[in-house]
């Protein structure tokens with residue numbers, strides 16, 4: 001092997017290429033822009049932020065704050081660029097997007113070990129170590145090729161994300177565990193509603209503010225993923241025959257079937273995260289908080305991930321990838337960024353660092369590595385590669401991905417988790433880098 005090939009110079013690909021080159025390994029980095037562009041990118045710069053200009057909170061007791069501190073330990077190029085080009089944004093790390101992308105582009109193109117090729121890749125080269133980081137808007141030709149290459153019937157071209165809430169913020173006195181008709185044990189947490197509670201929820205839902213669709217999201221948008229608010233618009237009864245149907249459920253407190261029921265299902269093995277079944281939505285984040293907190297038992301819940309529906313090409317990582325980000329059937333091919341099912345700017349970049357580290361391990365004939373599951377990056381990789389492949393949807397950084405700790409008060413628990421994560425990441429980085 002004389003070099004490593006990285007496909008896509010977005011957040012993940014730039015991190016991977018940088019990591020490899022900094023380790024002394026020659027890299028060929030393919031980027032199709034500006035010859036061919038995506039529906040959301042507008043420049044030819046690397047690491048272009050296609051929407052908001054923030055990489056999230058700085059405080060280490062927030063999930064993204066912790067994630068960024070871990071990236072810093074791993075010498076992240078994206079974080080370096082963000083700090084150099086930051087604009088005032090209170091407790092968040094926001095950047096001047098043009099300066100940010102220009103900084104990354106300059107660093108990458110100026111690196112003596114990185115050769116940049118401005119071409120669309122339509123096939124994965126054989127007998128090479130390759131990092132695929134073509135993002136949520138992977139070109140059509142390459143997406144089509146990947147579907148066959150991976151032996152999949154189809155890739156996912158839209159995500160349909162239902163909100164996920166922290167289990168320890170639910171009021172369990174108002175809910176009950178159980179499955180419809182008693183089949184399946186206590187797999188679901190049921191939040192029963194009276195007719196009055198349902199009416200209040202329904203009215204708020206249909207009036208709530210939505211995120212406007214991007215032009216390229218309009219066609220085929222509703223094919224496989226009807227947002228709950230769109231379903232509700234079809235009539236007051238529709239949800240009662242859909243995600244809020246009460247059939248087969250008896251509220252043990254009344255001995256009767258409730259008027260409506262919202263069901264939550266465990267999102268991870270530890271049960272620290274619960275998914276709101278059938279609640280994929282395009283409501284704005286503040287609207288989700290307001291409307292979904294009208295559900296009995298959820299009045300004070302905190303959201304680990306809000307619901308969303310985007311144009312988003314991603315592979316079935318739990319089926320296809322090892323936690324090292326290597327393809328199970330071709331371990332010389334690694335995936336990184338949003339295409340693996342991590343969701344968000346820092347999450348995509350962080351996975352790029354790990355893919356870069358592991359591509360360099362393979363290049364040097366060493367064993368690839370995985371950060372400990374007590375770290376935010378380790379927890380995220382564990383989730384995307386170990387969750388149920390039949391229900392896989394993208395995931396962002398959140399504290400439910402870390403092993404739970406026992407302590408009174410959420411802030412105290414987060415602090416303990418964050419301290420452990422940073423300690424473990426420092427130790428791991430000392431060995432891995």
Ligand SMILES: Cc1cc2nc3c(=O)[nH]c(=O)nc-3n(C[C@H](O)[C@H](O)[C@H](O)COP(=O)(O)OP(=O)(O)OC[C@H]3O[C@@H](n4cnc5c(N)ncnc54)[C@H](O)[C@@H]3O)c2cc1C
Pocket residue numbers: 007008009010011012013030031032033037038040041047048049050051052053119120121122133134135136137138139142214310311312336337338339343344345346348349
């Ligand atoms: C419209 C939209 C808005 C988003 N908004 C946000 C947001 O506000 N906040 C947030 O945290 N996350 C957001 N995301 C999610 C995600 O974090 C970003 O898309 C992020 O840029 C993903 O990083 P990446 O490196 O995986 O992909 P990208 O940054 O998209 O990089 C992929 C690169 O690969 C190139 N490429 C694609 N196909 C090929 C090919 N065949 N050959 C060569 N090059 C190719 C592309 O041109 C691109 O430069 C958004 C996603 C989308 C689609």
